[in-house]
Amino acid sequence: MTRVDVRGGPGRLPPGQIATRKWPVLHYGNVPKVDTATWRFFVKGAVDHPLAIDFAELRAMPHQETECDIHCVTRWSRYDNVFGGIPVSALLLRAEVRPNARFVLVHAEHGFTTNLPLADLDRPANLLALTHGSEPLTPEHGGPVRLLVPHLYFWKSAKWVRGFEVMDEDYAGFWEQNGYHMRGDPWQEERFGRPDPVRMRRGARE
Numbered sequence: 777m778t779r780v781d782v783r784g785g786p787g788r789l790p791p792g793q794i795a796t797r798k799w800p801v802l803h804y805g806n807v808p809k810v811d812t813a814t815w816r817f818f819v820k821g822a823v824d825h826p827l828a829i830d831f832a833e834l835r836a837m838p839h840q841e842t843e844c845d846i847h848c849v850t851r852w853s854r855y856d857n858v859f860g861g862i863p864v865s866a867l868l869l870r871a872e873v874r875p876n877a878r879f880v881l882v883h884a885e886h887g888f889t890t891n892l893p894l895a896d897l898d899r900p901a902n903l904l905a906l907t908h909g910s911e912p913l914t915p916e917h918g919g920p921v922r923l924l925v926p927h928l929y930f931w932k933s934a935k936w937v938r939g940f941e942v943m944d945e946d947y948a949g950f951w952e953q954n955g956y957h958m959r960g961d962p963w964q965e966e967r968f969g970r971p972d973p974v975r976m977r978r979g980a981r982e
Contacts, residue, residue: 779841782901782926783856788845790962793853800852801916804950808885808936812920817867817904818883818939824872831920834904837862842901844926846933847962859924860910861903868898871942879946882923885936890949891958892925892932894942901926904937929960929967 789795812831819827841860847853873894880897882890903924905913913919918935925932931951952958957969 778838779843780901781843782845783843784845788855789853790847791965793847793851793962796852796854798852799854799917800848800850802848802850803916803935804888805886807915810885810915810920810936815920815938817921817937819867819871819942820939821942822874822877822944823942824874825870827867827871829867834862834921835906837866839906840903842903842905842924842926844901844924846926846930849929849931849956849960849967853962857926858909859903859905860907861905861921861924863900864902864904864923865898865900867904867940868894868942873898873942876944877942879943881941881943881947881949882932882934882937883939883941884923884934885938888934888936888950890932890934891947891952892928893946893959896925896928896932896959897940899925899927905933927961929957929962931956932960 815831817829839860840863841858843858845855846857878894880892880894905922905924913922921937923934923937955968957966960966
């Protein structure tokens with residue numbers, strides 16, 4: 777198993793954040809009951825080889841650990857987390873993303889979506905996370921599988937993730953339609969923004 781350490785150094789707390797040892801539970805709606813026997817993860821859109829991977833196949837793929845700080849848009853940060861899972865880059869490589877692709881709409885349970893530039897998603901630290909601190913992710917924290925994109929605000933690390941839709945245009949996800957920033961860089965305090973109305977409508981249909 778490989779390990780990637782992307783923790784911050786001195787001055788590791790982004791502006792406007794407060795460090796905590798707790799891991800607050802925040803989400804919209806009810807915690808879904810996910811059946812791993814029927815669970816599938818898809819990669820579709822601007823790819824040459826669309827994927828539909830079941831939970832057993834995902835767990836059998838080579839794993840990585842990522843040690844990182846996480847930063848919530850609600851102003852808490854938690855240091856020194858260790859997540860384990862499947863590198864996002866491995867899935868994108870397997871799907872053969874097309875050269876024109878620039879963005880990804882991430883799909884999760886309850887129809888939740890969030891959008892990311894492909895360059896932000898395809899980074900060595902990013903995972904489809906299965907564990908935290910060597911223990912399976914609890915449903916409250918996004919288990920059985922959540923996305924991990926630690927360099928952006930934590931709403932971009934979607935809980936209960938189900939797939940990637942690779943695209944050549946950027947469209948607003950659920951929270952982005954409701955006023956959150958299209959990118960969400962904690963070091964730039966990109967908490968809120970006003971996305972283009974056309975992008976909002978396209979994202980709402982997914």
